[in-house]
Amino acid sequence: MKMNINKMLEYQASDQIIYKAEQAFSSSPENRRYSQIVARINELRANVLKLDKEAADIRKDIEKKEKQLEELGLQAEKSVAEMLGEKTLGEISRNEETVKRFEESFDAADKDFARALKRLEDIEKEAKQSLVELKRCNSDLEKSKVVLAKKRAEMQAELQDEVMRRKSIQAEIDPAHLEIYKKVRKEINRLPIMVEYVAGTCRGCGMHVENDLRGKLVESGDVAECPNCRRILYLK
Ligand SMILES: [Zn+2]
Numbered sequence: 001m002k003m004n005i006n007k008m009l010e011y012q013a014s015d016q017i018i019y020k021a022e023q024a025f026s027s028s029p030e031n032r033r034y035s036q037i038v039a040r041i042n043e044l045r046a047n048v049l050k051l052d053k054e055a056a057d058i059r060k061d062i063e064k065k066e067k068q069l070e071e072l073g074l075q076a077e078k079s080v081a082e083m084l085g086e087k088t089l090g091e092i093s094r095n096e097e098t099v100k101r102f103e104e105s106f107d108a109a110d111k112d113f114a115r116a117l118k119r120l121e122d123i124e125k126e127a128k129q130s131l132v133e134l135k136r137c138n139s140d141l142e143k144s145k146v147v148l149a150k151k152r153a154e155m156q157a158e159l160q161d162e163v164m165r166r167k168s169i170q171a172e173i174d175p176a177h178l179e180i181y182k183k184v185r186k187e188i189n190r191l192p193i194m195v196e197y198v199a200g201t202c203r204g205c206g207m208h209v210e211n212d213l214r215g216k217l218v219e220s221g222d223v224a225e226c227p228n229c230r231r232i233l234y235l236k
Pocket residue numbers: 202203204205206207226227228229230231
């Protein structure tokens with residue numbers, strides 16, 4: 001395939017200026033601060049959800065244990081009643097076992113309940129703290145949004161001329177070629193993507209690719225995809 005290399009390179013040079021400014025904006029302290037707040041908000045939200053779920057699980061567990069305890073209590077009551085009319089030693093010891101098991105379960109459950117209630121209290125405290133911080137983060141986010149919008153507007157104002165220039169160069173390029181350029185730019189996401197093919201080597205990645213591209217880059221204006229880095233190789 002043949003391209004108007006000079007035009008494409010002109011386009012790329014302009015594109016690169018815009019790209020650099022966009023990169024500088026992305027890595028600016030204002031944008032980083034904004035991303036940090038967003039990340040913290042997501043973290044806090046996830047934590048509140050996690051705590052909610054844990055509290056719900058604990059409550060369910062308490063309910064289940066209370067039910068079990070109730071059943072054991074009924075069995076114990078029955079055993080006590082039966083003990084009054086005991087006949088064999090075997091029956092007496094079996095009923096005594098049931099009562100003992102109830103008492104043990106009751107003691108264990110008491111401790112479990114105390115522990116669960118303490119955890120519920122802690123969860124409530126932690127969730128409250130998270131919500132307070134979340135509120136603060138949301139207000140920080142609003143401020144950060146304003147700062148960022150101002151910075152973006154500044155960047156756009158500075159780039160305005162360059163964007164117009166890129167547009168005017170674009171008008172002189174074959175749309176099919178521009179489409180290839182844009183596709184590769186999107187895939188690679190760093191510039192330059194139009195690189196010279198010199199002595200069988202890709203100037204982008206430094207690979208010797210002569211064998212793969214034999215017959216494709218023959219005369220000036222020829223282009224081909226680098227089999228290694230996918231950039232667009234051209235022959236001057
Ligand atoms: Zn390459």
